[in-house]
Amino acid sequence: MKTLQEKKQEVVENFSVYDEWLDKYEYLIDLGKSLPPYPEDKKTDEHLIKGCQSRVWLDAKIEDGRLWFSADSDAVITRGIISLLVDVYSGCTPEEVAGDDFGFIGEIGLRENLSPTRSNGLVSMIQTLQAIARKNV
C-alpha cells in the first residue's frame, strides 16, 4: 500500500501536467464524475459540511485502525476536490490524518485559486477530516 507521502506526491505530479486552469478543472471534473457512489441515506445534516456554496456530505469509518472516507457533493468540481481528499486520506491511520498539514492542496494551487467561498468550503472539509481523525486517535 502506498504511504500518505507517496499518495500526496502522486496528486501533485498529476496536476503538474496542466498549465492551463481550464485543463485543471477538466481534470477535477473527470475526478468528480468518477467518485464512487455515496449512500443516499447518509446525505443527512449530520454528514453535511458547512461553509461551501455547494453541499458536501462526508462519512468516515474506522477499520483495523485505519480511516476510510466516503463523500459526495451536488457540484462536480467540489466532487473532484473531495475525491482527491478521499483517495489521499482513506487508509491512513487517525494519527497520520490528524498530524498532516494538508499542504499538498496549496501545492496544486487549489487553495489560492478556488473562489473565497470555495476555499472556505475546502478549509471546512479539511477541518472536518482532521476532527474525525482526532476523535479516533
Add this chain to the structure above:
Amino acid sequence: MTSTQIRSLFPALQTKVYGRDLLYLDNAATSQRPRSVVDCWEKLTLETNGNIHRAVHALASRATEAFENTRERVRAYLNAADTKEIIFTSGATAAINLVAFSFSEAFIGEGDEVIVSLSEHHSNLLPWQLACKRKKAVLKVLDIDEFGALEVESLQKLISERTKIISIPHISNVLGLVNPVQEIIAVAHKNGVPVLIDGAQGIVHCKVDVRQLDCDFYVFSGHKVYAATGTGVLYGKKEWLEKMPPFMSGGEMIDRVGLQESSFAPLPQKFEAGTQNFNAIPTLVPALELQESILGSAELISEQRELLDYILEEFKKRPRIRLYGTGSAKVPLFSFSVEGAHHEDLALILDKMGVAVRSGQMCAEPLMDRLGVSGLVRASFAPYNTLDEAREFIKCLDRAVQML
C-alpha cells in the same frame, strides 16, 4: 455617449485575470469606479482630510463643505424637498436598519404588522424580522407570481388596519424586474401606510424622483452606482424622520448631553452618529453626475435594450437554461440555472475564462426556497458592458456548460 466611450472612464475594466481580459458581469454586487470618483476620493484624502462639522480649522471646514454640498447634490438628484431629508449612511443595509429600528421604536407595537415581499434581499428582510420580534409584531409577505413579478393585486388584501409600514425593493437583486412601486405606494397611501423602497438596484437602472414616487423612504448604496464603498443614502420624509428616535448615538448627533438625560440634534445630524465617511461620501457627486448622463443618453438606453434582447434571445435558444424573472419590466440582470450543471461549477469555470458572475443564493434564501433552487448564476450588466461582451459571455457559458 456609447458603452465603449463609458468604458474608458473605468480603469478597472482593463484588468487582466488569469491572463485574460476581465469580463465583469457582477455589477449588481458592486459597480466599478470611474476615474472621477477615485480622483475625488484621493483629492479629499490628500488635501482636505479634516473631521467634519465641529472643528474651526481650514481643513475641517473644506471637508464639511464638500460633505454638505454632497447632501444638496443628492437632494437635487432625488428631487427631495429638503436637505434635512437626506441622511448619509454606510450603505443601503445600514439605512434600512436605521429605519427598521427607529420607525419601529416610534410606531410599531405588539400585534402590529409590517409587509415585505418574498423577493427581498436579506438586508430588507432581516432588519424587519428583528424589529417585529422586538416589538412582538407580525411580518407579512407579499408573494411573487410565476414570472417573478410582485403580486400587487393581493397587496390590498394583505394590508390591515394594523399595517404600519411596507418595505419593498425597487428592483429585486435576483429577478431583475422593475417593480410597480408607484402603484404599490398608491395602494399603501390609500390605506394610510408609509412605504420604504429598497433602491439598491433601482438607483442603478431607474431615474428616481422621490416626490413623484411619493415614497416615504428610499435607500441606496453608493458603491453600486459608481461611488466609493461605504457610502449610502437614506431619503426619508421629514414628517417621519422628525418623529423617529435616533438609531445610533454618539458624535455629532447631539444637542445637549448630560449624564442621565440628553437631547439630540435636529435632522439630518440626529441620524448621523460617529465620524462620517467624509472622504467617500462626496464621491457621490461625480458618481451621480455620471449616472445622470448615463440615464439621459438615448444611445446608451438603446444599446442596453439591444444587449437585453440579445441575451433573452440566446437564452431562449438554449432549452437547458432557465431564466428567473421575466417580463417587460426586465433590466439586464439575469439570474438563471442550467439543467444538469451546478451554479457554483458554472461560476468557477466562467471565472477561469475571465468572466466574473455571481453564484449561490445571492442573499435571498427565502426567494431561492420559493423558486425551488439551491442557488443560481447571476450575470448583471452595466452600461459599460458592450454587446460584444454579451456575445463573449454566451460563448463562455456554452463552453462551461459543455465542460460539465
